[in-house]
Amino acid sequence: MCKTPDLLIPQIGVITDIRTETPDVKTFKIIGADGKKPFDHMPGQCAMLSVPGVGEAMFSITSSPTNDDGLLFSIKQCGTLTDYLHAMEVGSEVTIRGPYGNAFPVDTVLPGQNLLIIAGGIGLAPVGSVVRYVFDNRDQYGSVDILYGSRSMEDLVFFEEIEKTWRTQPDTKVHLTIDRAQSEWDGHVGFVPDYLKELSFSTDKTALVCGPPIMIKFTLDALLGLGFKKEQVFTTLELRMKCGIGKCGRCNIGSKYICKDGPVFRCDEIDALPDEY
């Protein structure tokens, strides 16, 4: 009897490139065993990466869907599996399954809009996929403001790409900040939500926010303080996941499963969820 394999069965992925972004973040390029991109995705979607015997976890896909030669994952070293991944070398195999979850509404809500993309730390990974997608389809969107902050200048991911590629895009401004002053840094110093208030953006924008939960909470407050409505703000939620397909129950919050109904939520939708993220 020939049956569709279960979705929990992954495919083999090969690590074909590893780039060190920061002292604890590396970007891995993964292709399928056949040399092709493992699957198509939309910005904001995630995939389950695993090393058998070590573990399996959900990671956001940071490359743009327009990138045909593989999937990129920017991964912070912070647990058993990510420790192991960081020690792996080009040519090593992992397993991959996905794509999972919904996406930022890049083809529905966002076209024609001015975009305000706000990220903290490794939170630039999921929205990085949006940024790259927008720049590959630049004429479909209005102005782009990117506000990105991290603990120190060494912790800014994609720094070279930001300076060389993102800053030079038409009608695009990049605003970087770091938490504490450093002698080699001549840019802004301070937390993302405070810098957001200083920059005092006009509300003719749609905001996409991603970062640590505490940063998201204060950033949302700051946006509302500037006059943004919750309907203009999209963010991502993260809870522990095992299956990725809304069955195992782990990422259940209210009536939603983050892996299947999220990870992207409009901020007014989050109000309907219990405060458990």
Added chain:
Amino acid sequence: MLKIARENLPALFAAIADTAALYLPIRKGAVNYAQWSDGADVDLDTLKTIASPKDFFLPQSETLYTAALAGNKIQLEAEPFVDEPFVVFGVKGCDVRGIEILDKVYLSDPVDRFYEARREKGTIVSMACAEPQATCFCKSFGVDAANPAGDVVTWMADGNLFWEAQTEKGKKLTEMLSNLLTSAERSPVSSQQKDIRQKIDTLPYSVGLPLDQFKSERLLELFDAPQWDSLYRTCLACGTCTFICPTCQCYDIKDFNTGTCVKRYRCWDSCMYSDFTLMAHGNPRKTQKERFRQRFMHKLVYYPDKNDGEYSCVGCGRCVNKCPASLNIVKVIKSLGVNADV
């Protein structure tokens, strides 16, 4: 309506076991579902098996695939789906509903193929509850213990097992057993059904549970209800309730290193455990209060919100029997339902 004399049941079991693995309540110290073999101490009189029969469709542990690692290369071999027919016999109405609730989770898009294969290969023979107990409250959740669902429904009455097929699968099994079953009058069954329903109406939890308070419009209000602060306090976080529950559906995915390869398997897990939601950056459910609340909110509010208002409790009463701290869903329903100001 068909029947077989109770003393001839061993012949019926042997005939079923000739063509399919047969699982039914067997006494080995306690009574639980186990595979029948000649001489097994079958116990059809004990109303509640310790664990529910969900194990036959969502096993407590099952391998998903095997990974062989050689250097930096990985070879995967998916575990084959169950391909042998099996029969689960003597399933009570509450437990059949439990399986229907699991169906809504595991057969909804995207379909869980391991579960689907088991549902296709498994035939459920249910049995009416001749003697419902004080801890039963299936009626509150719309289950009729006198007329359970299932591929075949049976009643043990007047020294006979009465038998009626309800689905195509049930008809197939019935045909196969036709030389053992004889036609029967319905009246002993009708009389037992009347008796069961009368008994159930006298049970303490069976009627009047204030379930109408648990609706999705009140999700946030119920989540923030002050009652949780006191309700959870005696919870030991042992997870017994989740493991014996016919509708608890959460699982973990883990690895077992055999020494030569890695078996990736899934196993039942419990939202009552602190590491259920633990992540590298912290735990969104920090205390037992949040974990306790999650279990009951899921059964009474979250699941119904996604499934046309159907609760994911079947009133089997196992948690009432087995919780070492005397906590159970009835206490939760009464506490949150009665004090609501609607």
